[in-house]
Amino acid sequence: MKKIIRAKAMGFCMGVERAVAIVQKIADEKEDNAVTLGPIIHNQQIVDKFASLGIPAVESIEEVKEGRAVIRAHGVPLSERKKLEDKGVEIIDGTCPKVIASHKIVQKYSSLGYHIIIVGDKNHGEIKGLAGYADDFDIIGNADEASLINPPDKSMVISQTTIKESEFESVCRVLKEKNRNVIVHNSICSATNDRQNAVKKLAGEVDALLVIGGKNSANTKRLYLTVKEMNVPCWHISTVEEIPPEISSYDTIGLTAGASTPDWIVDEVENSLLHL
Ligand code: SF4
Structure with a gap:
């Protein structure tokens, strides 16, 4: 043998487990007025299972007309929350608490007039969500891209929760060489x-x-x-x-x-x- x-x-990491449990709870209530904003996780079997239980995944907010919408673990931009609220849709927040913490940091520094530098994959939902909490920002994927920007004195750099520590360190090194006043916030998740x-x-x-x-x-x-x-x-x-x-x-x-x-x-x- x-x-x-x-x-x-x-x-499953804590954030994914929590988001799936939220949708499972809705399924257990046997009400069919909820959708998830995008697939709740990158697993087709789970997505299909919830769809068969009356909780389909929709591709965009425009498809949500009423009822309840579950936000995924990696969160959404503030503007998307507002759109849902304006439609009278009840938001069920599956955003991972660690991602919410990053939103709060970005929002705080942005309100203080800081330029926000976000390190990660610009096409990833978490990065789009983070950027949605900043007024003035750059998104960079690696140290080469960091070398192309000139961070102002009031700059704060933060990352996608899932990037490699070494990638984030090399980006921060480049940014600090350009301006030693750049504030670094390490939000990488240990999972x-x-x-x-x-x-x-x-x-x-x-x-x-x-x-x-x-x-x-x-x-x-x-x-x-x-x-x-x-x-x-x-x-x-x-x-x-x-x-x-x-x-x-x-x-x-x-x-x-x-x-x-x-x-x-x-x-x-x-x-x-x-x-x-
Ligand atoms: S921040 Fe960590 S725990 Fe939360 S969803 Fe991302 S990987 Fe999972």
Whole structure:
């Protein structure tokens, strides 16, 4: 029989778990007047399950006419909240408390006249949400982009909660060289680092590794790349059906999962491996 070892930190983070629990509670109430603003997590099975229970995901605020709307863990810009309020839609806030803390920091410094520099992926919902709390801002993705801006004396730099610590440090180094008065607020969430550190340790203990999570989940992809860089045989799968046949040639198999992968999918994969 195969030996299966799970990473010490894996799967749902606190913010995702909380958002999913909020939608589950609505489903349990059996009222069908709620939608989620975008998929509640990057996991199609969960999104489909809630849709079948009467809580579909909508692509835009324009599609929400009435009833209740659940905001996802990575939050929305202030203007979108206002639009919902103007429509008389009840907001059910699934924004992660750590993201809310970042909103408050941005709002505070912005109200004091600071230029806000946001470090992260400009297409990510969390970054769009953060920018929505700033009056005057730049969004930069890396140190090269940081070298192209000239931060004024009153500048505050903050990051997406899920970027790499080393990326944020290199951006801050460039900005500080340009203007030593730049204020740095480190808002990186430990959940990402915990999962990265756990998978690195696990990769040293197993013959091969499966990373379980949605194909569009950025944090799952990063876990996969980390293992690949360590030259450990590794596959990124999203369901039990995608277990590669080659895995049967390895005795000790590691498992990790992205922040939007529910435990039951990991359980299914583990059970299947135990019966190879
Ligand atoms: S990664 Fe951290 S900040 Fe982002 S939703 Fe999860 S707990 Fe919240």
